[in-house]
Amino acid sequence: MMMLMKSLPALALVCLLVTFAAAAGTATSSPSDAGMLGFTASGAHAEQSLEQRFDALLDPADQRRWLQQMSSQPNQVGSPHDKANAEFMLAKFRQWGWDAHIETFSVLYPTPKKVALELLGPHPFTATLKEPALAGDATSGMPGGLPPYNVYGGDGDVPGELVYANDGMPDDYKELSRRGIDVRGKIVITRYGGGWRGLKPKLAQEHGAIGCLIYSDPRDDGYAQGDVYPKGGWRPAQGVQRGSVEDMQQYPGDPLTPGYGSTAGAKRLAIKDARVILSIPVLPISYADATPLLQSLQGPVAPPSWRGALPITYHAGPSVARAHLTVLSNWTQQPIYDVIAMIRGSTAPDQWIVRGNHHDAWVFGVWDPLAGNVALLAEAKAIGTLVKQGWRPQRTLVYASWDGEEPGLLGSTEWAETHAKELQAKAVIYVNSDTNGRGFLDAGGSHSLQHLVNQVANGVIDPETRVSVRERLRARMLVNGSRPDAKPEAKAIAKLAEAGGDVPIQALGSGSDYSAFLEHLGIASLNLGFGGEDDDDGIYHSRYDSFDHYVRFGDPDFAYGVALSKVAGHIVLRTADASLLPMRFGDFSNTLDRYVGELHKLVDSTRKATAEQHRLLDLHAFTLDSDPTRPLLPPVRDSDMPAIDLAPLDRAAAKLHKSAQVYEAAYAGRVATGLALPEAQQQRINTLMGRMEQALTDPDGLPRRPWFEHMIYAPGMLTGYGVKTVPGVREAIEARRWSEADRYAVVTAHVLDGYRAQLDRLTAMLKSPR
Numbered sequence: 201m202m203m204l205m206k207s208l209p210a211l212a213l214v215c216l217l218v219t220f221a222a223a224a225g226t227a228t229s230s231p232s233d234a235g236m237l238g239f240t241a242s243g244a245h246a247e248q249s250l251e252q253r254f255d256a257l258l259d260p261a262d263q264r265r266w267l268q269q270m271s272s273q274p275n276q277v278g279s280p281h282d283k284a285n286a287e288f289m290l291a292k293f294r295q296w297g298w299d300a301h302i303e304t305f306s307v308l309y310p311t312p313k314k315v316a317l318e319l320l321g322p323h324p325f326t327a328t329l330k331e332p333a334l335a336g337d338a339t340s341g342m343p344g345g346l347p348p349y350n351v352y353g354g355d356g357d358v359p360g361e362l363v364y365a366n367d368g369m370p371d372d373y374k375e376l377s378r379r380g381i382d383v384r385g386k387i388v389i390t391r392y393g394g395g396w397r398g399l400k401p402k403l404a405q406e407h408g409a410i411g412c413l414i415y416s417d418p419r420d421d422g423y424a425q426g427d428v429y430p431k432g433g434w435r436p437a438q439g440v441q442r443g444s445v446e447d448m449q450q451y452p453g454d455p456l457t458p459g460y461g462s463t464a465g466a467k468r469l470a471i472k473d474a475r476v477i478l479s480i481p482v483l484p485i486s487y488a489d490a491t492p493l494l495q496s497l498q499g500p501v502a503p504p505s506w507r508g509a510l511p512i513t514y515h516a517g518p519s520v521a522r523a524h525l526t527v528l529s530n531w532t533q534q535p536i537y538d539v540i541a542m543i544r545g546s547t548a549p550d551q552w553i554v555r556g557n558h559h560d561a562w563v564f565g566v567w568d569p570l571a572g573n574v575a576l577l578a579e580a581k582a583i584g585t586l587v588k589q590g591w592r593p594q595r596t597l598v599y600a601s602w603d604g605e606e607p608g609l610l611g612s613t614e615w616a617e618t619h620a621k622e623l624q625a626k627a628v629i630y631v632n633s634d635t636n637g638r639g640f641l642d643a644g645g646s647h648s649l650q651h652l653v654n655q656v657a658n659g660v661i662d663p664e665t666r667v668s669v670r671e672r673l674r675a676r677m678l679v680n681g682s683r684p685d686a687k688p689e690a691k692a693i694a695k696l697a698e699a700g701g702d703v704p705i706q707a708l709g710s711g712s713d714y715s716a717f718l719e720h721l722g723i724a725s726l727n728l729g730f731g732g733e734d735d736d737d738g739i740y741h742s743r744y745d746s747f748d749h750y751v752r753f754g755d756p757d758f759a760y761g762v763a764l765s766k767v768a769g770h771i772v773l774r775t776a777d778a779s780l781l782p783m784r785f786g787d788f789s790n791t792l793d794r795y796v797g798e799l800h801k802l803v804d805s806t807r808k809a810t811a812e813q814h815r816l817l818d819l820h821a822f823t824l825d826s827d828p829t830r831p832l833l834p835p836v837r838d839s840d841m842p843a844i845d846l847a848p849l850d851r852a853a854a855k856l857h858k859s860a861q862v863y864e865a866a867y868a869g870r871v872a873t874g875l876a877l878p879e880a881q882q883q884r885i886n887t888l889m890g891r892m893e894q895a896l897t898d899p900d901g902l903p904r905r906p907w908f909e910h911m912i913y914a915p916g917m918l919t920g921y922g923v924k925t926v927p928g929v930r931e932a933i934e935a936r937r938w939s940e941a942d943r944y945a946v947v948t949a950h951v952l953d954g955y956r957a958q959l960d961r962l963t964a965m966l967k968s969p970r
C-alpha cells in the first residue's frame with residue numbers, strides 16, 4: 201500500500217541543536233553525533249565493524265533474483281503464488297539459520313463476482329474494466345490476477361445519474377452544494393488524489409450517493425506527468441489503481457474481528473455489523489473508461505482546480521443520461537500466511553526487535569511491496585551468515601513478511617492483535633518498509649528514534665551521488681523549501697535541515713504495516729524506504745507494477761535495494777546490541793513542542809477565517825459577487841468559535857521539556873562513563889525505555905475510534921493515510937467540535953504527564969545505579 205500520499209504536508213518538525221553545517225559533499229559528523237547512541241566507545245567500535253561485515257554480505261544479484269521469482273505470477277491474497285511465496289521465504293529463513301514458521305489467519309476477503317459499468321442514453325458506452333497486455337511487459341497478459349476492484353465496497357446494482365465530485369473530499373461537497381448540486385440518489389464519479397481513496401466512497405455514501413466511481417486522471421499520474429508505459433513509466437490509458445476502501449480510520453485488519461486476532465476459532469461479527477465495510481458499490485476505473493462518463497456530464501463547468509488533463513470540458517453534472525453500475529462480490533473467508541522468523545538474543549532474549557514488510561500484492565506487486573520485501577530478505581540472509589560466523593544479537597530479532605496488507609493491513613494487524621500482550625511486554629521497536637525505489641531516504645516514525653535514524657543515515661552512502669543518504673535528503677529539503685511555491689511546512693523543514701545536525705523524520709499516519717504496532721500497541725516504530733526519482737505512481741496498484749517496469753523505471757541495478765537493507769539492517773543491529781536502547785526522548789519532547797505550537801496557530805487561523813467568512817456573509821458579498829447566469833450560493837455560515845483552552849497541553853509540554861533535558865544529561869553521562877551499571881539495573885532501564893512509547897497511549901483511544909490508542913500520532917479521519925499529530929485536539933478543532941477540543945487537550949496532557957513521570961523514573965535509575 202503506501203504511496204500517493206507522500207506529498208502531504210506531514211513532515212514533523214523539531215527544534216534542532218545548533219551545530220556547524222556539514223561540509224558540502226561529505227558525511228561530516230556533527231557534535232551531536234559524537235558517539236554512537238546507546239554504545240560505549242568500545243561497543244561502538246565493535247558495532248561499526250559488525251556493520252561493515254553485514255554490508256559486505258549484501259548482494260544486489262540476490263535481490264534481483266528473488267524479486268523476479270516472487271513476482272513471476274499474480275500474488276494477491278488467496279492466490280496459489282501468494283502461498284508459494286510464503287513457503288519460499290520459510291525455506292530461505294530456515295536455510296539461513298532462522299527459527300521460522302508460517303502463522304495463518306482466516307480473514308474476510310471479498311473478490312469480484314460480477315462487475316459491470318455502462319452509460320445509457322443517446323451515447324451508450326460499456327466500460328472495458330480491463331487492463332490489456334502491453335508489448336514489452338512480459339507478465340501483463342498473464343492470467344490469474346483479479347480484475348480491478350476496490351475491496352470492502354458494498355454489493356449493488358444501481359442505475360443513476362452521474363455527478364463529478366473532484367477528489368470527493370469534504371470541501372468538494374461544499375462546492376457542489378454552492379452550485380445547487382445534490383448527490384442523493386446519484387452515482388458520484390471522483391478522481392484519485394487529494395485524500396485517501398477509501399474516504400471517497402465513504403463520503404459519497406454519507407452524502408446520499410448510491411454508487412461511487414474512482415478514476416485516475418492523466419493530470420495526476422498519466423501523460424501530463426510523463427510518457428506513459430511502456431514508452432515511459434506513467435499510467436497508460438487503461439491502467440487502473442486498485443485498492444482497499446475499508447474504513448481503516450476506525451480500525452484496520454480483518455473487518456470481522458476488530459481488536460483481536462482472526463484465529464481459527466475466533467468469534468466473528470456478521471458482515472452487516474462490520475462498520476468498516478461500505479454499503480454502496482464502488483469501482484476504480486481507467487481514464488479510458490472514465491472519459492465518456494465525464495463527457496456525459498452537464499450542469500455548471502467544474503471549478504478550475506477540479507479540471508484534469510483530459511481533452512474535454514469538465515462539468516460538475518449531473519448527467520442527463522444514466523449510468524448503470526454493478527458490483528457483486530463473493531464474500532468468502534481466505535487464509536493469509538505471515539512468515540515469522542526469529543533469532544534468540546543472547547543476553548536480553550525478552551527484548552524483541554521486530555522488522556517487517558508485506559509480501560501480498562494487488563497483482564504482481566514488484567514495486568509494492570516486493571522491492572522492500574527482498575531488501576528485508578537480504579538483511580535476513582546476511583544476519584544468518586553473521587550468526588553462522590559466531591555473532592549473536594543481544595536482543596531477539598523477529599523478522600516478518602506479512603500477508604494481506606493490501607486489503608487492510610490484515611496480516612500485521614491480526615498478528616499484532618493475537619500477540620498483543622507479549623509484544624507490549626517484549627517488543628522495543630518495529631521497523632517497517634514497503635515500496636522501494638530510487639532517490640531519497642523517506643523515514644518516518646517515533647521521534648525518540650530520530651537520532652538513531654540520523655546516525656545510521658549518516659553512515660550509508662547514496663549510490664547515485666556518493667554522499668551520505670542523510671546529506672542527500674538534507675539537500676532535497678533545502679531545495680524544496682526554496683521553491684517559490686513552497687508550502688510553510690516545506691519552508692520550516694528546510695530551516696531545520698539548514699542547521700546541519702539531524703534532519704527531521706516524518707510523523708506516521710497509516711498506509712502500511714506499522715499501524716497496529718505504533719497506533720494500537722504503542723511500540724516505537726519506523727517506516728523506511730527510498731523514492732522520489734521514479735515513475736511508480738503511474739503503475740501503482742495496477743497490473744503493470746511488474747518486473748519489466750521496475751528494472752526500467754525503478755532501481756535497475758538494485759543499488760537502492762541494498763541501500764534500504766543497510767539503513768534498516770543497521771537500525772536493527774544497533775537496536776539489538778546497544779548497551780542502552782538508542783532512543784532520545786528529548787527529540788520527542790522538542791517535536792511535541794512544535795506540534796503544540798502548530799495547534800495554537802491552527803486555533804488562530806481558524807478564528808480569523810471564521811471572522812472573515814462571517815464578515816463577508818454579513819455584507820452579502822458572496823451573493824453580490826455571484827454571476828446570476830452562473831449562480832453560486834454563499835457558503836453555509838460556520839459556527840461561532842468560543843475560546844479554546846490549550847493551556848493544559850502547554851503546561852504538560854513545558855514540564856516534559858524540562859524533564860527531557862535532565863534525562864538526556866543523565867543518559868549521556870552514563871554512556872560516557874562506560875555505563876558502570878549493574879547488569880540487572882541495566883536490564884531494568886532498558887525494559888522501561890522499551891515501554892516509553894506505550895506511555896503515549898490511552899486505553900480509551902481516540903474519539904469514536906478506540907482502536908487508535910496513540911495520543912500523538914494517528915491517521916486523519918478525513919485524510920486517510922495522512923497523519924494528524926495530537927489528533928484528539930487537532931481533529932476536533934478542524935471539525936469545529938469545540939468542547940471535544942477542550943476535553944482532549946486535558947486527556948492528552950494527562951497522557952503526557954504519565955510519560956514524563958516514567959521519564960523521571962528513568963532519569964533516577966540512570967543517576968543512581970542501584
Ligand SMILES: [Zn+2]
Pocket residue numbers: 201202558568569605634635712
Ligand atoms: Zn505495500
